[in-house]
Amino acid sequence: MMLGSIAKKVFGTPNDRKVKAVRPLIEKINALEPEFQKLPDQALKDKTEELAKRARDGESLDDLLPEAFANCREAARRALGLRAFDVQLMGGIFLHQGNISEMKTGEGKTLVATFPAYLNALTGKGVHIVTVNDYLARRDAEWMGKVYGALGLTTGVVVPQQPDAEKRAAYQCDVIYATNNELGFDYLRDNMKSELSQMAQREHYYAIVDEVDSILIDEARTPLIISGPSQDRSELYKTIDTLIPELKEEHYEIDEKSRNVTFTDEGNEFLEEKLRAAELLPEGQTLYDPESTTVVHHVNQGLRAHKLFNKDKDYIVRDGSVVLIDEFTGRMMTGRRLSDGLHQAIEAKEGCDIQPENVTLASVTFQNYFRLYDKLAGMTGTASTEAEEFMSIYGLGVVEVPTNKPIARQDEDDQVYRTATEKYQGIVRSIREAHEKDQPILVGTTSIEKSELLSQLLQQENIPHNVLNARQHEKEAQIVAEAGKPGAVTIATNMAGRGTDIQLGGNVDMKVMEALDADPEADPDALRKKIESEHEEDKKRVLEAGGLFVLATERHESRRIDNQLRGRSGRQGDPGRSSFFLSLEDDLMRIFGSERLDKVLSSLGMKEGEAIVHPWVNKSLERAQAKVEGRNFDIRKQLLKFDDVMNDQRKVIFGQRREIMEAQDVSEITRDMRHQVIEDIVAERMPERSYAEDWDTEGLNDDVKKYLGLELPVVAKAQEDGVDDDTMREWLEEQSDKYMEDKTASFGEETMRNVEKQILLQTIDAKWRDHLLTLEHLRSVVGFRGYAQRDPLNEYKTEAFQLFESLLDSLRAEVTEKLSQIRPMTDEEQKAMMDRLMAQQKKMQAPAKQPTPVPAGADDVAADGASPAFDENDPATWGNPGRNDPCPCGSGAKFKHCHGRL
Template identity: 75%
Template sequence: MLGIGTIARKVFGTPNDRKIKATRPLVEKVNALEPEFVKLSDDGLKEKTEELAKRAMAGESLDDLLPEAFANCREAARRALGLRAFDTQLMGAIFLHQGNIAEQKTGEGKTLTATFAAYLNALPGKGVHVVTVNEYLAKRDAEWMGKVFAALGLTTGVIYSDMPNEEKLAAYRSDITYGTNNEFGFDYLRDNMKSELSDVFQQHHHYAIVDEVDSILIDEARTPLIISGMATDRSELYQSIDGLIPLLTEAHYTLDEKTRNVSFTDEGNEFLEAQLRARGLLPEHQSLYDPESTTIVHHVNQGLRAHKLFQKDKDYMVRNGDVVLIDEFTGRMMSGRRLSDGLHQAIEAKEGVAIRPENVTMASVTFQNYFRLYDKLAGMTGTAATEAEEFREIYGLGVVEVPTNLPIARKDEDDQVFRTAREKYAAMVEELKVAHAKGQPVLIGTTSIEKSEMLSQMLTKEGIKHNVLNARQHEAEAQIIADAGRLGAVTIATNMAGRGTDIQLGGNVELKVLEAMKANPDADPKALRAEEEAKHAEEKAKVLEAGGLFVMASERHESRRIDNQLRGRSGRQGDPGRTVFYLSLEDDLMRIFGSERLDKVLTTLGLKEGEAIVHPWVNKSLERAQAKVEGRNFDIRKQLLKFDDVMNDQRKVIFGQRREIMEATDLSEIADDMRHQVIDDLIESYMPPKSYADQWDTQGLYAQVIEQLGIDVPVMEWCAEEGVDNEEVRERLIKASDEHMAKKAVEFGPENMRNIEKQVLLQTIDAKWREHLLTLEHLRSVVGFRGYAQRDPLNEYKNESFQLFENMLDSLRENVTKNLTHLSMPSEEEQRALLQQFFAQQAQMARAQGEAPVQGVTTGGADVAVAEAERTEPLPGFVEDDPSTWGNPGRNEKCPCGSGEKFKHCHGKV
């Protein structure tokens, strides 16, 4: 009997069906325009882009321009790439333009789909960012789809790590910019450490399309992006503590694999105290429970986590003497990423490699809060439906399942559950032999490097030739995936999420043609292509006859989405295929989530050695377990985000203030307001309202006026005058400080004074923000304990962080005022020293931001030497002591004296 929900869906259709139906009239409009756009010349396509851009900038909505823009883009893609977009790709592009996630199955052409939405949204001239999971894909897609955009008269750029500044600026100024999520996020942080608006990369956050959106916005969103500087070296402490951990027994700690948590028992704490005292790490009179022991307790806990929660070749690997993290979802190495709070150092001590100093946070942001900066956000993936609630709640993104161009012919079989891992792997090898004998390509999915290498050894023993793809073979990724669909190919892959390269039956014809051209450079390209395409067609026919790609998974992942991604590798574009999961009760997911009950069932059934249980109920039971884990992980991410949202509100204020300061030409009003506010605070503190004259602390006020305002005025005499109140004293102080600063403006020159104010404001904001971040980190680590006192940790964090932020702003005003009021014209020798100090700071900042150091700086010795700049002829009529003869150079232009230095570093400097 059908349920009410099922009957309703049959009558009204699902919400997804209704969304698909709503796009059909638009797709028909685009198709109706096709004959008109086919007739246009190549220049005609570009002229159409100019016309559409003018209409967009004049205020015409992008929704109204969509049919013409899509028709123009389809024709450009047909000419540039020989690809005519399917109607389903147009549907996907409509959903992307509307700010949704388009779920398109593997092989449905997401890369081309994105060009339509990117083109349409680039018309207003604010730039579009296309975000990918790795640099190979960013460069590949920018080069490949750049041909389409070039045919439309638009520019394309790509950003990557260690890229020269000038090139990166040019890439960001392009109409469409490709890059990785990490690089976009780090550039946003770097922008908010810059002091010149012309150096800022990201001028707008207009529209972003995120490829493999589930991988980026969910899997990677648990780790914030942090730009940091070096702290003090404490490698000896890590090594001393690392020597303690192997001495612990199971009675000394409790391990919870479900929550990935490990903590010391009371017995463990007593044992640690004795061991730490014996090594001189804990004073005799001090206990681990004392507040003074916070640091040592923190390091011991990190040492325990490093040993018990982090496994080599699963969570990380050691490469060239470095501990490199492995992404648990993609199996890729995350070079340059380090665990925070001393955990990475604890793992380095465990592995006996060089321990790099901890870092101090200079700027940080989570992916959630970075991507929520965009006016409009969209995403593409093959698997998003299982995380639809999170996308809607966190990012306001709807998920729409786009139909496939051809019906899916893949056969997804029920899971096979064995008692032991040994039986499971033996069954997999037997099944593999059968498929391999008929030439069927096989893809074996594993969850760790260790398991992929173990399976590789088993296949080598059986004499089966195969490829292995994991973090160790990261560089050969695209080639291995491209070959995985060839006749008789066997590929073992660790976590196939977000690979970005299709597995085509018979292999990738384009790569085959490129290889043939490299091998025969003198051959006729057309003849060579025809020959390779004929061979490919023959091989593809044999693979189709053998049953298409066979996907064997050796384990289920915690997330159904990752399993679906692996399944989706088979059966692209209506191809036949087969998928099956091989499981055992010893697998992590089965062991942690309810394998005892299953074990009893299997024992009752009298399962023999090598036999498997296969039933749809088992699949449903496992999916429920996975859904529970996904729900728990979502709650963890949601809680982390709530805490980060508190910091994000403050980050927006600070970064917004920095932007305003960089954009402003005259900051004297802000500097004056800050100084006047400092005077108000001093009057309130030392001459409180409604207090009598004999209660005033005039001596303290006098000392603070000299300290904070740099002026020596007769404050005590003023206060002793008959009838003088605090308002009168305040006005006199404001007048005296204004006159003091006016004299400085004359002494330095108005333009120099404005530049000084800008630099002092920016540098003070940056220093205070760094201190504030560190304070918030410490607050975040201890606020959880407030729960024991029946107080909500989040509310406590909100209240205290707001108070800390207010304190920071007060301190900021005081520092800016003090720095400006105590400013004096330096001697030539002091100027030289200041210049060297400036270069040293810039070089350090460049290293922290991952950029090349400032040109003209050598840091080989202890001192920082300024290299000789390339000299030029001085400006005609230039007189050293007469600024009126210097012309009107910009701050970043060469100095008119001919030194070769920038004006701001030479005659235009403070």
């Protein structure tokens, strides 16, 4: 340790060397400043065009950086009145290099992002700036959009519930502000679209993630899932349900403690026999094969439904449906359903109508979404504690950017009390002392419940205060802006990503806006002058009182969260102080060695209400936090390894979909698939180097009918002299190609190409959906392989690969079969369809016999409860068409392929 500290003094830390290395670049940018200050406004936009042309002609962005940053700094000065400091330029350079810039609160990260965003947008590929909530995305896009506008670039913002056209337009902009959730969901939605023109996102070129630790670490494990109703599997549940009562006690074991059931070896053998008889398990396939995962899962759920869930204890049957009972309160939990097919298994057991499961249509984790970008960067006030994780998972380096002015905050040692009651008494005492001397106080808590408890204690003491909750982002910004007023007390839960600084004396802009709202007739300039002079007085009082006092009521299990809270005080060189109040009853203290500390405190003869304050306590707590962080990192790393297996397959499927959408003509793909299917069926029915009498020509004849839609003399052909498997394969390929050419002629070239494309996409989507479900089931059971001394991850990789191969095989077979069966509609069929459509429209126009339920927000329903008149241009008047009915808009397509498309 000592040698390391000596080396750091001589050579500097790695961080110091990185900071030193960019100083010459900053000097270059500063040298260009006078030249850019002389340029007229239009010349800044002309400069953007010139730089973009140079980038297109092959000049590297690194070479363009000094001019681009100088141009952007000048645009920000003119548009916002903000001239970027050298340290802000430094933060921007590190972001452009694909690092995380760790910048303290109040150092102007929002402005810093404009520099690398502008430079990288010159490529024309679009830059994504990622925020933690919709309010910040809108606010930053509007605020920084003025800078990009002055430079001749466009700014877009992506938020939930945005109309498709608006969203597509936003993604075409040069710089796009969006939340991490919306970006991930748009990626998934795009990969469910059937035409390129409907896709919103462009390529994933460069993203700057604000509050990067919150998004890429705290939320990294959260999968984004788009789900929808699954196909009806009620027959499967019913069939399995009939098998369960036949099981004997030796066929299964019950573990009531963990509420789990497992089949014995005898049980597995018995089940295999029964499942084959019920045609749920193909001949030659066992329950141990990867293809059996879904059947095994549902059989397990059926057994659990019968053996672990008891009627009138765990659930009741009411009006033909299964309603769960809360085991703690005994109340019915209407609308709550068990997941993974367990609820359906109970419905089958009780003979109720089986409601379909929700299935995953597409999913991705933030870890894998953000690894799609060619270049990734991030900003936060606290990243260095997680530097190892950022580097190993995302390849991101962390660079600490120096502050513009030295930090003048005093960080006090933690105060440790024996009980929570004593701790809260100490907290209230400290708040009262600071409040009485006009010092603003920010109190950090770890949960909403603790915020409310502290609020009640302060009410009892008549101390006025604000409580920040997570419900209103706009109000939140206002409360944070006011938290620096003299004597203000603000209680907050988790201070990350607020996007608003606590300015000493309060926020002038916010005060001006409030005053103008109260009196719209007032003169804005006179009002601002008056408020500014009052603000100076307030700021002086706060500075004399010692600046903002950050008081934390507990240590979080992550040091980052503690540092975020601490960093709210002492912005831009302001004075301030921070202190942590702890008790031996806190979660972290209870888990890590509170018994030893309790003995030490007792032996010291501490009186009630006293606290121990010592640097050693801080050190031992930091070590405890580092242990917890290490464990959480290991969990995330392990989960990522499992998700990577699915991610590789996801990329292949999404890549294939995109190729199909981009292709004008997919007939070659479908032809190759058809030929592969022919090869497979011939290889199965006429094995290579086998005798003619061993061939299954009847089976081959059936396969040709099923997959190729052809009535051919297969048996007779096989009996001809000199016919072998190669001859048969070539003959079938020739016949099927001719059949498809005739079909194309009857449909018309263009129609046939469209049909091929849509069948390909729909089949890929359906197969991928089933595959995701199978992988979920495999993931839930593969952990048990550890008991057999086999690595669950390797087992998962192997079986997931086998399942993916079988997905591709079945995809080829299904596409070939569907294409062989389609044919143009006859005149009679077209007439019947039109008659059905007309009858449906008449039915919709008939007055309702009973009041129609009014959809939320539908104001145009007649007062007497009758349905509004049918209007093919107004979906609100269509009632509830079936998914397979013709669309009421009159397009001729099915409802599910037109206005009912998911």
